[in-house]
Amino acid sequence: MTSPVARSTAHRRYTFAAGGILVAALAATSACSTGSKSSGDGKSGASAGSSGGGKVIRVVAAENFWGSIAAQVGGSHVKVTSIISNPDTDPHDYEPTAADARTVATATYAIVNGIGYDAWAGKLLASNPSGQRTELDVGDLVGVKDGGNPHRWYSPDDVHKVIERITADYKKADPADAGYFDARKDAFETKTLGEYNSLVAGIKAKYAGTPIGASESIVSPLADGLGLKMLTPYSFLNAISEGSDPTARDKNTIDHQIAAKQIKVYVYNSQNATPDVQAQVKAAKAKGIPVATVTETLTPAGASFQQWQVTELKGLQRALAEATGK
Secondary structure (H helix, E strand, O other), X not given: OOOOOOOOOOOOXXXXXXXXXXXXXXXXXXXXXOOOOOOOOOOOOOOOOOOOOOOOEEEEEEEHHHHHHHHHHHHHHEEEEEEEOOOOOOOOOOOOOHXXXXXXXXXXXXXXXXXXXXXXXXXXXXXXXXXXXXXXXXXXXXXXXXXXXXXXXXXXXXXXXXXXXXXXXXXXHOHHHHHHHHHHHHHHHHHHOHHHHHHHHHHXXXXXXXXXXXXXXXXXXXXXXXXXXXXXXXXXXXXHHHOOOXXXXXXXXXXXXXXXXXXXXXXXXXXXXXXXXXXXXXXXXXXXXXXXXXXXXXXXXXXXXXXXXXXXXXXHHHHHHHXXXX
């Protein structure tokens, strides 16, 4: 998100340039430490479990939505650094720094989103292979290949799969604290994510099948998870997400859907409000169609995964209630 208002119409995928500073940093800092942008901080409310050992797993997450989950599941037995931690940074276009290279070099556990979303992160890991580091590629875990929708943190089912895998990997890395990690995971899923789980289940039960429109493909996994019917052509959603120009046919389709009120709610990514999206938001409001917002990364920057998601789900729930009278 080079700009929270609009992105270039050029393709947003980052082309990795293996600059000498990163290569040198990776080669020279295998034993160095680095400051943490996001560490285990007790925000999970999951204080269950007792410590069996003193090991601390050094974790690097390409994006802070996965880093927040990793920190909360790991508690005091992990030190998590999220490379993308600023809401104004576009994960697609991010250019790694020497500090990022040092973080990767010293990590024993790494989480990348994959599916072409953060190719720079995969290349950072490949530049510094280590038999001591376990790597989690979310796309591989959930079975979505390059070319598929990469926004898996908006899929409730995939979020829980990631939590399960992170816990299992922590237990392998630190068997002495397996019970601690199990307790953290159980408390996180049942208590900390309680409101998130309740909102997902409640929206699905009450509003499943409701037709909605959206600005980009980031909304699609959420719509699927909530049982909502996405009417916006996927080619339009993908074009906006990729930073390319949608076709005139697709724009005409969504314009007609809004004008005829075929959609009940319009959902848009407020960090990528292109002129086309702004025009659709204006048209939806003019037709009395409630509008809800989402963002691509944790907003505000200090929010936890659940705080961020609950805020967005409540906004969508209000919009659905207004639109349907239920």
